[in-house]
Amino acid sequence: MKDNKERIIFHIDVNSAFLSWSAADAMKNGEKLDIRDIPSVIGGDESSRRGVVLAKSNSAKKYGIITGESLFSARKKYPNLKVISPCFPVYEKYSKSMIDLLQEYTPLLQQYSIDECFLDVTNDLRDEPIKMAEAIRERIKTELGFTVNIGISNNKLLAKMASEFNKPDKVNTLYSSEIKEKLWPLSVGELFMVGKKATEKLNKLYIYTIGELANYSAELLKSKFKSYGLMIWEYANGIDTSDVECNTSEMKVISNSTTFAEDISDSESAYKVLRSLSENLSTRLRELNKCCNSISVSIRSSDFKNYSHQKKLINPTDSNRQIITVALQLFDEVWKKEPIRLLGVSLTQLVDEGYYQMSLFEVAQDDKEKALDKAIDSIRKRYGHDIISN
Template sequence: MVSSNRIIFHIDVNSAYLSWTSVYNLQHGDTLDLRMVPSVVGGDPRSRHGIVLAKSIPAKKYGIQTGEPLFSARQKCRDLIIVPPMYDLYIRSSNAMVEILREYTPYIQRFSIDECFLDFAGTENIYKDYIELAYKIKDRIREDLGFTVNVGISTNKLLAKVASDLEKPDKVHTLFPHEIREKMWPLPVENLFMVGRATLPKLNKMNIYTIGDLANHDVEILKASLKSHGVLIWNYANGIEDSEVRSCNLPEVKGVGNSTTTSFDVADRKTAHMVLLSLVETASMRLRNLGNCCRLVSVSLKTSSFVNYSHQRKLLTPTNSTRKIAETAYNLFDEIWRGEPIRHLGVYLSELCSSEFYQISFLDDEDTEKSSRLDKAIDAIRLKYGPKAVMRSVFLHSGLKPMMGGVTEDDYPVMTSML
């Protein structure tokens, strides 16, 4: 039950990756605080995976944007310091923060690795003053963990999220419904959650430039041009949003997918099949872990000239066997590939159903029982001794990783567009 006078906090770590790396370096005796100089966290510039993942506030002043290649970032600022990402550190920092937050309320939604929603429903008698509490939490994280956060306070998740974004770093902001007109409406419309680079030009065409313009626009016109998304962002612009603070961030898994950008152009069929196999290895393991089978397999690829295409096929019977999924993926790939060099390959498994029962089919070409036992054994070995414990011999001396996709071995809180 969602009550109308809820108190929701949104905690957002200021330049998360960069702060965490910086605090870690300072703890180990580094004298330079990366947060105070133009610096970015980026992939390894020697391999082709080099983009800006996070930037310091001084780097922002040079116009460096998250997601741009390191090469162009370095052109904007010649003395830019680039540090590689440390995902295990980020997970540890994020966990430590959540541990502190749990002391204040049990209702926590980890929205992403550096963002949390906190619900203070029913705590009126414990916390008299929410602003004071927000300062306490913010200062405690700074003192104990060494990095700064922004806290946004409001009556729903959307307004709390907008509030925490108002002015950075190390600040507490409120954005209650009566403050919408004054604090939220003057902001540019692209600052609103769910208004991205696809929606922005459409809104600008309708002469909508600020959140206030959007809020005061006719919702029927928005609905006609942007469909249900138009209604959603109109509601957001008016501060209407009532989703719960969910302890599990992901509502329901609808599919399992994996993709990778290769560090070289894949030009032959065999290598492409191996990349697909390594993606299927991790994706199907996740599928089995969820206790699901999939009925739809789709393969997507991006060529070296950045053309995307994809192809999908429905299976006769749902499956979670690595071999079967990989074979379908090979077929799909062979059917769409026109021989051009490939930069990016992806596999996506959907139309999930429970793997509790299995409908045997006359058309099964393998002993399903046997192959499911094999997958189970391999999964168990990999869980116990790490992903490198068993691998397919085709990957020996190939230079390709036998399992690709995913961020790290640990559970990494992923981003979602659903509040």
């Protein structure tokens, strides 16, 4: 368990996921009308009165249409409502695309549902947390075609609450120091795990806001609601010690890339970026207790042409030095000397650490490098990534 004060947790939540993904997919296939800009919903079988609203556009929301109500009721509120049938294979495809993109930032990812997940970026910060989250939000919008809210905090609960603020397409923080200002004034029904029935019971105790719940007697709440009462009291006070538990399928590749605000045209600038990308990836490999069998470098030129170069290794590795050396070699072999818009490094064919055998000489060398890499990891974990650089 990490100290909550030291952790940086992101919660990523797709805005109106099913509707956003349906819209993104339709426009990718040539549709001109963006259903997010008109009163529209994703809904079940409209021919029966049992069909319900699964997701709604902001325009539909203005007419009082809510998630979970019947399509029959929604039509009465706005007769010209556009209803789109759900397509779960499309949703799974876009969800996976988002997870693949997020795994470029950290291996510590927990998918909470098809449209939301937690990232522990404590040891993978590339910038100030807000700037890093904004970069992720913008990449998802630009590359995948839909928007997300990102909440930032020191624990999962507060990060999730933060992601609910100021929708859509926003980054918000809710650190422990901000609880009194940002969390406590909210209606108690907005607290995670407090539903409609619980809200009614709390209101009978004259608890109407999260702040009133936080300042209520924990013992009285426990006596009235048992363990649930203590849990929601802790949540109201921002207490959550749970870890981000990786639950995605076994990764076969990890990658990292950066897009430049201005094109770069010299090899030294490219080397500097490649070293940074490679170091980040090798650190993530060691966190996963993995080694890679193959390394590739990808380049996007200023005129948006993409090309890459790959090398299969004799022995799997997680070594900073080896990964950097190969990445620079690949770049030199493939770069066409034109201005560069994007650089990326990918490590593929991942295997468990210790899977391979080497000669005695290689083992000795490898042990020395591992000791050095672990020492560097430890220093950076404690003092920040920039404390040591090549």
